[in-house]
Amino acid sequence: MTCDQFARQLDRLVIGDLRDAAVSAMQGHAADCACCGVEWRRSGGLRGLLAAARDDDPDLSTVGQARARLRGGLDRAGHPPIRFGSLTTPVGPLFVGVTDQGVCDVTFGQSSEQAYRKRLLGRSPEVWRDDTALATVVAKLRAYFAGELTQFSLPVDLRQVTPFTAKVLRETGKIRFGRLTSYGELAARIGAPSASRAVGGALGRNPVPIIVPCHRVIAQSGRIGGFTGGVPTKRILLDLEGYRFEEPALKLF
Amino acid sequence: MATTRPQGRPGDFGGLVDTHQTEILRYLRRLTGDLATAEDLFQDTFLKAFRAFSRLRPGSNHRAWLYRIATNAFFNHRRAGGRRAEVALPPELPSDGPSPAAAQDAAAAIAALRLAVGRLPRRQRAAFIQRQWHQLSYREVGVALGCTEAAARANVYQAVRRLRRELAAFKETS
Numbered sequence: 001m002t003c004d005q006f007a008r009q010l011d012r013l014v015i016g017d018l019r020d021a022a023v024s025a026m027q028g029h030a031a032d033c034a035c036c037g038v039e040w041r042r043s044g045g046l047r048g049l050l051a052a053a054r055d056d057d058p059d060l061s062t063v064g065q066a067r068a069r070l071r072g073g074l075d076r077a078g079h080p081p082i083r084f085g086s087l088t089t090p091v092g093p094l095f096v097g098v099t100d101q102g103v104c105d106v107t108f109g110q111s112s113e114q115a116y117r118k119r120l121l122g123r124s125p126e127v128w129r130d131d132t133a134l135a136t137v138v139a140k141l142r143a144y145f146a147g148e149l150t151q152f153s154l155p156v157d158l159r160q161v162t163p164f165t166a167k168v169l170r171e172t173g174k175i176r177f178g179r180l181t182s183y184g185e186l187a188a189r190i191g192a193p194s195a196s197r198a199v200g201g202a203l204g205r206n207p208v209p210i211i212v213p214c215h216r217v218i219a220q221s222g223r224i225g226g227f228t229g230g231v232p233t234k235r236i237l238l239d240l241e242g243y244r245f246e247e248p249a250l251k252l253f
Numbered sequence: 254m255a256t257t258r259p260q261g262r263p264g265d266f267g268g269l270v271d272t273h274q275t276e277i278l279r280y281l282r283r284l285t286g287d288l289a290t291a292e293d294l295f296q297d298t299f300l301k302a303f304r305a306f307s308r309l310r311p312g313s314n315h316r317a318w319l320y321r322i323a324t325n326a327f328f329n330h331r332r333a334g335g336r337r338a339e340v341a342l343p344p345e346l347p348s349d350g351p352s353p354a355a356a357q358d359a360a361a362a363i364a365a366l367r368l369a370v371g372r373l374p375r376r377q378r379a380a381f382i383q384r385q386w387h388q389l390s391y392r393e394v395g396v397a398l399g400c401t402e403a404a405a406r407a408n409v410y411q412a413v414r415r416l417r418r419e420l421a422a423f424k425e426t427s
Contacts, residue, residue: 011413015385046420053363054386060282063275066292070270073296079303122307125266 001029006036014043014050074125078159080104081126085134086113089145090240091233094210096137097127102155103137106208108229123160141210147240150177152211161205168202175216178241182220196220204228210237266306270299273319276387280320283382284327286371297326320389320397324379369419373412380405381412 006029012018013026030040074080080099087094095116097105110116113129120127131138136154143149156173158166171190175181181189183196183203192198203214209229215237219225224245227234235245262268277298281291301322309318370378376398383389383397384405394405 010417011410014413014417015409042417042421046417049362049366049420050385052359053366056360056363057279057283060275060278062288062292063278066278066295067270067274069292070296070299073300074303077300121265125270125303125306 001025003029003033003036006030006033007039010039010043014046016047071126079124080157080159081128082120082124083128083130083133084116084120085129085131085138086116087138087141089141091229091236094141096134096141098134098137099124099157101157101159103208103211104157104160106210108209108233144210145240154211156208156211158207160207161202164198165202165205168199169206169208169212169214172203172206172214172217173212175213177213178243179216180238180243181217183217183225184220186217200226216241266303269302269306269315269319273316274299277319277323280382280387281323281327283370283386284324284379285330286367290330294323294326294330297330298323301326314393314396317389317393317396320383320387320393321399324397327379328375366416366420369416372419373415377408377412377415380408381416384409 006026009018009022009026013023018026026040030037071081080101082097082099082104084095084097084105086096092109095105095107095110095113096103097107097120105120107116107119110119117127117129140149140152140154144152156169158169161169167190168186171186172181183200184193187193187196187199190199199217203217204226206212206214206228209215209227215227215234217225224231224234224238238245274295278291278295281294281298282288285291285294298319302319305322309315370381373381380394380398383394384391389397391402391405391409394409395402398405398408400408
């Protein structure tokens with residue numbers, strides 16, 4: 001080994017990239033060459049120092065606090081922990097999710113609990129089934145489908161939707177059981193009479209159907225309009241509330 | 254029926270945080286030389302990671318990916334905060350012990366090393382810390398820095414060369 005070769009390998013020696021054979025070759029050269037011997041000892045010293053600095057690192061007892069803060073940060077950023085439950089209804093299996101602020105999700109037609117959980121995990125890092133926490137919500141939904149309950153009186157968590165959509169949904173929440181409203185009328189009620197199309201869009205993004213009764217909003221013409229859970233589901237819900245929409249829809253107004 | 258908040262599961266974001274939280278906080282602390290800043294960047298890192306997590310391809314290298322997000326959080330923080338003095342404080346000197354003088358020498362040497370690491374250009378510093386103290390492969394360092402494996406290697410070696418130069422005075426102590 002030449003002094004040049006030795007010098008070129010010093011960085012790799014310090015960082016620990018060399019194989020044993022290459023290290024031995026450098027050691028052999030360092031024993032024969034006074035200049036390289038100095039560099040050899042310095043490199044050894046630096047390696048020792050790097051190891052000492054690693055071992056000297058304070059232990060991170062605060063990592064638990066950092067994790068707790070992360071939980072709060074995720075919550076504030078719109079990713080709160082979500083607990084969920086499910087029930088069987090005349091419109092098929094229904095999955096329901098809640099945060100500490102209220103019901104945040106009602107989903108029709110989800111194929112499995114696993115698929116539902118996976119979908120919620122896109123919104124929150126902490127998602128788990130908690131039938132105890134969901135007991136009240138599930139009981140109210142069952143009572144609604146049994147025709148025994150007409151008003152949910154449940155808090156909803158609408159943080160995931162835009163302010164406009166939230167405004168539309170809050171107004172929608174005031175439509176009583178068995179009453180119908182049109183998209184245009186709802187637009188007028190939120191002070192945006194020309195925004196009936198945007199109102200329709202907002203209702204289409206309702207994360208908590210049934211509880212926020214977007215199914216009670218229909219087209220001006222008396223047609224049933226659209227529904228996130230599918231028009232047949234909307235028809236069943238309205239039927240439950242005393243309206244019969246056939247295909248084609250009846251003229252109501 | 255599960256009624257308590259579950260631990261993170263492997264494959265979940267929670268499981269990912271469980272696995273890597275300590276090393277990422279440690280990495281950010283080594284990069285910034287300051288625990289409070291490291292904790293802020295830890296929040297940024299995992300918030301960003303959560304938002305990108307669902308788009309992550311199965312089978313990708315989660316660890317290198319997290320280092321990349323953490324490293325970018327560090328770079329962005331430096332840009333946002335301007336060039337701040339980053340002086341790692343020397344550790345507290347032991348008041349007693351078997352050999353106070355030797356302990357003080359060792360502590361001073363470590364403090365000098367930390368200062369020198371803190372003075373490295375940020376890419377070299379990140380590459381060096383990843384490779385030396387976090388055992389990332391050069392391929393992973395490349396992922397974390399968004400560069401080729403060869404460029405990652407070059408950054409690490411340049412960092413070592415600088416440290417060797419700056420710390421010549423301490424090198425023969427062990």
